[in-house]
Amino acid sequence: MLDAAADLLLGGRCAGCERPGRVLCRDCAAALPDSARPAWPTPVPAGLVEPWAAAAYDGLVRSLVLGLKERRLLGLRRPLADLLATAASAAVGSAVPAGSVALVPVPSRTATVRERGHDPTYAVTAGAAARLRAAGVDAVAVRMLRTRPGVVDQAGLDAVARSANLTGSMACTDASLRRLARRRPRVSVVVCDDVLTTGSTAREAQRALEAVGLHVAAVAAVAATRRRFPAPRQGPSPGRAEAPYR
Template sequence: MPPTSAPPRSPSARGPFAHALAGLLDVLVPARCAGCGTDRGQLCPGCRHLLTTARPGPCAALPWAHAAAPYDGPVRRLLLAHKERGALRLAGPLGEALARAVRSARGPRPGQGPLLLVPVPSARAAVRARGHDPTLRLAEAAARALRREGLDARAVPLLRHTRPVADQAGLPAAERHRNLHGALTVRPLGHRRSAGLRPVLVDDLVTTGASLAEAARALSAAGLPPGAAATVAAAGADRHPGNGPG
């Protein structure tokens, strides 16, 4: 049947189907490594080693935020495969990298209660199109990794969008900040769920820092100033020199 005979489908209709199909193929079909393309499973030993050995460090754009690795090469491809192509099994190793960035950003703080990981929320339209919320999934994986180390960690989606925002891709730094300013707020009952805790903001990626800055503003306005922020990767020059893989 010619392609023109099929009725067009909305992104929200395609997203869940594509997500389910990708998950099924992920299980049934031997995959090439999403990081380097070798025919050794969805994450080869070399790329897994890269995730586990990169040294977390502060970001130049936001010194109070720490990233596990630079956003390039295999790390970039792994994040894109998880976010855009439904490679859900990558959430585990990417979440472990995020957990290391959380530890680096937060530092040892014994006796301060549960560790609350607050993901920067994706726009609702993006979640519908992808069929899943990648940042929340990574936050939950990071919380599990931290609990395996004996920490009382939990991922709580405290934040939500209050208005539509433009796609950040391609926007310069100043426009990214203007696009997001005032776009986030704490969910109803969020204060009750996080009373007495200092949240740690988490995201998959930091570029200009606009998303993390807006999330921190929203939490602070609600009386919940974040104690730190952590991401899997930092783009461009956002990692200070000397904090690359090693």
């Protein structure tokens, strides 16, 4: 509410349609998806758990992701958290046994967080966890992963280069593991990110968490790139779940 009021008073515009006023107008907010689907990368990184996404990474959703990350439009944290919560809820219902759920964001490089002045992936993940709790799921957002020095920006890298850049790049911190064990001794993990592209980042996060004995049940993302998130098939049978996309 405060972010929206500030944007209105300062002459802001909708990140989706450029309409003067709120950072996200009511029409654009109403156009956001309210369901999620499996979004398998092609090719699938070996061993990747099932990934879920709420939207394709284009159009309105792409504008929202970039608006928060690159333009620091903090009012977009709420709608993006809603989308991630939708994906995480689908992942939880599909793959997580009864019990606690830890939403673990993929780590951002320290230099990137410092340059942006905030950590959008964690903020959106924390918001998603709050929405799951409101829906009755025992969920918590936990920063558990750190990156080693030398990891470069993934933008512009193909699948092979991304995999090489990320292999062995993440580790689970001992302190975060102890905190999680105290708060929720039996927990399933959902790896969270804003955009799923090749799956290399999610797979490396999964590897690092599994290396310390955690059960990684699924991946949840706000969006997946279009070729990994094709349009739904026409006319699915009522009440019948569609098969995962590959």
